Amino acid sequence: MKALKLQKPFGLDNIKLTEIDDPGQPGPGEIRVRVKASSLNYHDYGVANGSSPTEDGRIPMADGAGVVEAVGEGVEEFEVGDKVVSTFFPHWETGPALVADFSSTPGDGIDGYAREVVVRPTRYFTHQPSNYTHAESATLTTAGLTAWRALVVNGGIKPGDSVLVLGSGGVSVFACVLAKSLGATVFATSSSDQKLQRYKELGADHVINYEDDPEWGKTVSKLTEGRGVDHVIEVGGPGTLPQSINAVALSGHIALIGVLTGMKGEVPTAKLMGKQARLQGLIVGSRAHQQDLVRAIDASGVKPVIDKCFGLDELADAFRYEEAGKHFGKICLEF
Structure with missing residues (x-):
């Protein structure tokens, strides 16, 4: 399957489209997700250009939205066909902030969502808002949840x-x-x-x-x-x-x-x-915060503003567009 990898020396010219092994079927407590969209954040840009160092070969992008293709043993929260969106801090499920770095954040400390399929434990995802596209949902993981926590939670x-x-x-x-x-x-x-x-x-x-x-x-x-x-x-x-x-x-x-x-x-x-x-x-929020945000969106119909969408293989161009500062709202990937 296709994936993007960051290669040393880090920089936008060294984002490489490659083939990686399919992750297979989910184990107990896991789900298999076909990724359909991501969205760009300045944090992702910092990782990609090398100003926020990560491991050689890292798969970038913290935000990911897609469809559940299979569920592992014991999974009750999700079903095949559910539309899901990733969490920024998969190990911070509820309560006060538990993390102060990005060691567990997809696209930084661990591989992210610039790939076609992932298999992850259920805590890595929540349901999408019912009336959102995959691209719209992908804007929530980082940007939407940060705004929600700033205004509503805090x-x-x-x-x-x-x-x-x-x-x-x-x-x-x-x-x-x-x-x-x-x-x-x-x-x-x-x-x-x-x-x-x-x-x-x-x-x-x-x-x-x-x-x-x-x-x-x-x-x-x-x-x-x-x-x-x-x-x-x-x-x-x-x-x-x-x-x-x-x-x-x-x-x-x-x-x-x-x-x-x-x-x-x-x-x-x-x-x-x-x-x-x-x-x-503040740095983004917990999984419980994201679930509250999704419920609020379903009740209110609030929509994000998407400036422009790029393909998976156009990530470097998308970052250059972000770098130019001409966008209003979010820049997304659809694949």
């Missing part, structure tokens, strides 16, 4: 809250759609007026071009009559955190999700303390 969002999303990547765009479905007011930033128009079409109430307005945090505060927003989806890290602190309300919540502007930087701690705001880091 943030406790409620109707009437306000949310600020930064940039136009998969997490931020899904957070916008999710927040609107939950009755929130949404503020969005981007350096592209075209992308800001896309945000308006999704229902964003206020949009700000951060290149035209480098003090966008203060602008958000003014737009809320000095109150600030209840939730910030912070994907930039040190380069954007000072403005996010300006934007957040007293006793508000900043979900620190990404570090796109760098790994280190100064934090205006006195201002954060004065705001009495909660700055909370």
